[in-house]
Amino acid sequence: MTPSDSNPSPLTPSQVDDEEAGMISALRQASSIGVKVLKNEAMKDAPDKDAILVMAFGTTYSETRRKTIEAVEEDIHRLYPDTPIFEAYTSKIIIRRVHLNENILKASPARAFQRLKEEGYTRIAVVALNIIPGIEYDYTCLYAESQLPSFKEIAISTPLIYFQGVKDQRDDIADLLEAMKSQFPELAPGDAILLMAHGTPHPANAYYSVIQDRIGEMGLGPVFVYTVEGRPSLEDMIPRLKENHIRHVTLMPTMLVAGDHANNEMAGDDPDSHKNILIKEGFTVSTYIHGLGENEKVRHLYTARAVETMKALHREN
Incomplete structure (x- = not known):
């Protein structure tokens, strides 16, 4: 029997109501965008005790960590001096390497949420230091959602x-x-900037095409985005560089930290580094080895995300 041949039993009025309620709930969840606010009705009468949890992939490079991840956390602390800030690294490999090399134990998401629970925090503002809403951001969201039974509210x-500037949204x-353009070098004829992004098999990889489109709209000149x-x-x-008669390229990471990708894959001395591949192709190459978190204007965007999340956490229903 094919699906079209099936003849299901008629629904009772209460079943119709349940079905419609489920569809409405699914539609509401599917159409929800922006800051995610999760509420645990079982704890609605619990007292409010707020904390901020900053979640990042992490880095084994201590100097860039101080200038980027920790700098963002310090900026958030200045805005919310009375709200404790916790930190979690989502990469287990980085947690292990930092512990081994520096004897510093960075918290995993599991340890961070467990500590928040043990210390009695009930409302958590999770600030994700991801660049795009790709795999790492999805993981942050899904893991935070899994912790809701232990908390009154998570944003x-x-x-x-x-x-992306659609329907009166910000861009x-x-x-x-x-x-970022505050860190761009002045471009002479024959110069270009290559922005190295991470890249992902996630559909969010399409954001890099949108970035390239905006570069053209904003008239930023020969600035091109590529991914690792x-x-x-x-x-x-x-080929695009050669078509545009580019002779000199500045390589610049579009990542929160200047870690292994920036120092080795992009600017390293190995023959297959991006710098050396371009040199072999006849270009002269400069490198800018600084994470986005070192740019104060970019950090302001991250603190704006924190403010938006705290406002959502405090918003009355």
């Missing part, structure tokens, strides 16, 4: 870029580029 920020991509693990790749960029 989860959007990543650095999320909204996070344009805001990021406006902040997505599209477009560096190999995709080389």
Whole structure:
């Protein structure tokens, strides 16, 4: 029997109501965008005790950690001096390496939420230091949602870029580029900037095409985006550079920290580093080895995400 041949039993009025309620709930959840606010009705009468949890992938590079992740946390602390700030690294490998090399034990999401629970915090503002809403951001959201039974309320920020200026929304991509252009070198004829992003198999990889589109709209000149693990790749960029008669390229990471990707894959001395691949193709190459978190204007965007999340956490229903 095919689905079209089936003849289900008629629903009772109460079953119809339940079905419609389920569909409405699913539609409401599917259409919800921006800061995620999760409420645990079982704890609605619990006292309010707030904390901020900053979640980042992490880095083994202590100097860039201080200038980026910890700098963002300090900026948030200045805005909310009376609200404790906790930190979690989502990469178990980085947690292990930092512990081994520096004898510093960074909290995993599990340890961070357990500590928040043990210390009696009931309302948690999760600030995600991701760039795009890709795999890492999805993981942050899903893990935070799994912890809701232990808390009264959890609010989860959007990543650095999320909204695209649709239907009166802000344009996070344009805001990021406006902040980043303060670190762009002056471009002479024959010069270009290559922005190295991470890339992902997640559909959010499409954000890099939107970034390239905004670069053109904003008239930023020969500035091109490529990715380490997505599209477009560096190999995709080389013909484009030659078509535009580019002779000198500045490589610049579009990542929160200047870690392994920036120091080794982008600017390293190995023959297959991006710098050396471009040199072999006849370009002269400069490198800018600084994470986005070192840019004060970019950090302001992250603190704006924290403010937005705290406001959502405190919003009355």
